[in-house]
Amino acid sequence: MFSEFVINGLLTGLGYVPVACGLALVFSVTGVFNFSHGIFYVMAGTLAYLLVEVTHFGPGLSFLLALGVTVFFGYIVSACAFHPLQKKGASGSALMIASIGLLILLQNAWLLVQGNGKLSLRYDYLTKAPVLANLYSLTLSQFLAVPVSVICLALAVTLLRRTDLGRSMRAVSSNRNLAIEQGLDVRLTDVIAFAAGAGLASVSGFLDLLDPGVGIDPIKTLRITLISSVAVLAGGRHSLVGTALACVVLGVVRSLSIWLTQENWSDAVTAALLIVFVCVRPAGIAGRAAVMGGV
Amino acid sequence: MLDWILILLIHLCFLILLGVSFNLTAGYLGLTNVATAAIFGVGANITAALTTGGWNFFAALPLSIAGGACAGALTGLPSLRVKGLNYLMVSIGFQLLLHDVFKNSSLMGNKEGVRDIPFPSLAGLNFSSTPRYFLLSLLAVISVILFTWRLTNSAYGRQMRGIRENELLLTSLGKNVNRVKLQTFAIGGAIAALGGSLYAAHTRFVSYESFGLDLSIKILVVTVMGGLGRLLGPALGASFAIFVPEILRALEFDSAEVLIIERMLYASALLLLLWFRPRGLVESCERLLGFRRYFMTPSAGRFDP
Numbered sequence: 001m002f003s004e005f006v007i008n009g010l011l012t013g014l015g016y017v018p019v020a021c022g023l024a025l026v027f028s029v030t031g032v033f034n035f036s037h038g039i040f041y042v043m044a045g046t047l048a049y050l051l052v053e054v055t056h057f058g059p060g061l062s063f064l065l066a067l068g069v070t071v072f073f074g075y076i077v078s079a080c081a082f083h084p085l086q087k088k089g090a091s092g093s094a095l096m097i098a099s100i101g102l103l104i105l106l107q108n109a110w111l112l113v114q115g116n117g118k119l120s121l122r123y124d125y126l127t128k129a130p131v132l133a134n135l136y137s138l139t140l141s142q143f144l145a146v147p148v149s150v151i152c153l154a155l156a157v158t159l160l161r162r163t164d165l166g167r168s169m170r171a172v173s174s175n176r177n178l179a180i181e182q183g184l185d186v187r188l189t190d191v192i193a194f195a196a197g198a199g200l201a202s203v204s205g206f207l208d209l210l211d212p213g214v215g216i217d218p219i220k221t222l223r224i225t226l227i228s229s230v231a232v233l234a235g236g237r238h239s240l241v242g243t244a245l246a247c248v249v250l251g252v253v254r255s256l257s258i259w260l261t262q263e264n265w266s267d268a269v270t271a272a273l274l275i276v277f278v279c280v281r282p283a284g285i286a287g288r289a290a291v292m293g294g295v
Numbered sequence: 296m297l298d299w300i301l302i303l304l305i306h307l308c309f310l311i312l313l314g315v316s317f318n319l320t321a322g323y324l325g326l327t328n329v330a331t332a333a334i335f336g337v338g339a340n341i342t343a344a345l346t347t348g349g350w351n352f353f354a355a356l357p358l359s360i361a362g363g364a365c366a367g368a369l370t371g372l373p374s375l376r377v378k379g380l381n382y383l384m385v386s387i388g389f390q391l392l393l394h395d396v397f398k399n400s401s402l403m404g405n406k407e408g409v410r411d412i413p414f415p416s417l418a419g420l421n422f423s424s425t426p427r428y429f430l431l432s433l434l435a436v437i438s439v440i441l442f443t444w445r446l447t448n449s450a451y452g453r454q455m456r457g458i459r460e461n462e463l464l465l466t467s468l469g470k471n472v473n474r475v476k477l478q479t480f481a482i483g484g485a486i487a488a489l490g491g492s493l494y495a496a497h498t499r500f501v502s503y504e505s506f507g508l509d510l511s512i513k514i515l516v517v518t519v520m521g522g523l524g525r526l527l528g529p530a531l532g533a534s535f536a537i538f539v540p541e542i543l544r545a546l547e548f549d550s551a552e553v554l555i556i557e558r559m560l561y562a563s564a565l566l567l568l569l570w571f572r573p574r575g576l577v578e579s580c581e582r583l584l585g586f587r588r589y590f591m592t593p594s595a596g597r598f599d600p
Contacts, residue, residue: 033380084570092380093327097515098569104509105562108555222508226391268395274388278381279373
């Protein structure tokens with residue numbers, strides 16, 4: 001029983017890795033703690049669902065299209081919502097308050113249009129629970145979580161460490177004003193960070209869409225944002241690998257909190273962890289030395 | 296018709312109490328605290344639990360206020376270490392944590408909420424009629440505004456503003472900054488809990504859904520519109536806001552839609568304020584018309600802590 005909860009938590013946590021890394025990327029590069037990050041997750045999942053169920057595209061094409069639209073939406077959010085504020089030199093908290101406003105606006109717009117309710121794709125080859133060494137029954141989505149999150153993390157780290165664009169992003173992350181003085185195009189890095197963040201968030205959305213037990217629900221927007229926020233804060237704010245590790249640990253902690261209390265206190269535990277990390281260890285588990293793109 | 300207006304005014308009173316509470320920390324201390332809705336919920340839930348358990352409302356009220364003050368001081372505790380963006384995150388954490396506690400714990404309401412909260416009555420005087428309840432709420436609002444007027448125009452109030460402007464300087468002058476912070480948070484919590492207590496006895500039904508992050512954002516928008524760090528700012532902002540649901544209902548949206556659209560309106564108002572009028576609507580109007588500041592506030596707060 002215990003080990004089942006641990007493994008479930010581990011895999012759920014791995015499923016959060018892309019969305020949390022997206023938030024870490026956005027926060028580190030642009031300085032916006034984007035509390036509306038969960039919107040990208042819900043948006044990508046819902047779009048993919050609609051494309052598959054209504055227009056009857058294949059899942060692969062639907063996912064690609066939904067990913068494209070969400071990435072473009074990330075660009076829109078950065079250019080229209082946050083850029084005017086950043087241009088005026090708004091502080092971190094003003095930017096975060098704007099993102100909370102954006103979260104409430106978009107989440108309720110989504111509720112108004114689409115209504116409440118869980119969406120998930122059902123395929124025969126997905127719902128048949130594969131069995132790991134005849135001990136645990138896992139869904140395909142849980143199996144996919146491992147390679148997908150590792151690939152996402154590797155892609156993000158490669159972008160940051162191996163490309164010129166990534167180098168500019170790291171420079172902006174470590175000292176924004178100096179980067180502007182050096183003539184770096186901050187607007188470009190902001191937009192790229194938001195687009196990449198949205199893309200990463202949609203990967204988590206697709207994973208959950210494929211899991212009939214989890215599914216996509218507009219109500220979950222805030223929860224996903226909360227989980228990613230805690231992972232980013234615990235992972236050291238600027239470290240993608242730290243964020244990924246924190247995600248896995250957080251998944252296990254959430255799962256164990258359900259196991260311990262028999263009730264759904266996992267969100268309360270996550271919120272409490274947010275408070276504790278900001279107050280007690282603002283540099284997170286990775287420590288102060290963590291820099292963007294570092295391992 | 297009269298009842299309708301009075302009910303509207305009663306809701307205005309709740310919103311003013313919440314705005315004043317938010318204004319104390321965000322406007323005077325300069326710490327944006329979005330856990331106000333949760334403290335409101337603490338007051339409402341304590342009153343609901345006690346009065347349905349047979350207590351008199353006026354016996355439950357002091358306990359609710361004390362509970363709110365404790366919860367307020369608790370949310371203020373991290374402000375001794377962190378401020379700015381970090382404090383904002385902590386307050387969001389408190390908001391979500393308390394919201395989840397209301398949802399899951401059987402002590403503080405639960406998923407179904409608490410129904411049939413009795414009307415307040417004291418020594419044969421029954422507050423079940425709307426006009427009487429309005430007078431009760433008005434009394435609460437007036438006493439709270441008078442209290443904050445005295446508080447913010449005293450040496451203590453100058454210390455509060457000093458924390459917003461330059462905390463280090465205040466410390467070097469030998470002032471106990473931490474004490475002022477905690478006390479202000481406790482006072483703010485007590486005011487929000489007073490509002491929550493009155494709210495519970497008026498609607499006679501409390502549910503965790505009424506105390507979410509969106510209410511905190513509504514309070515923030517209302518206060519910023521009226522003017523942050525001004526005594527009457529929340530009251531002014533709330534008077535605009537109170538008509539929003541009524542207008543929506545007049546446009547024949549159903550009640551679930553009214554709730555959703557109202558949230559969307561507040562969220563858009565927040566974004567518009569941040570983009571175009573970060574100092575609030577009232578100050579812009581004042582500047583446009585060349586008014587003096589409408590009430591004695593030596594320096595108004597900024598929405599950019």
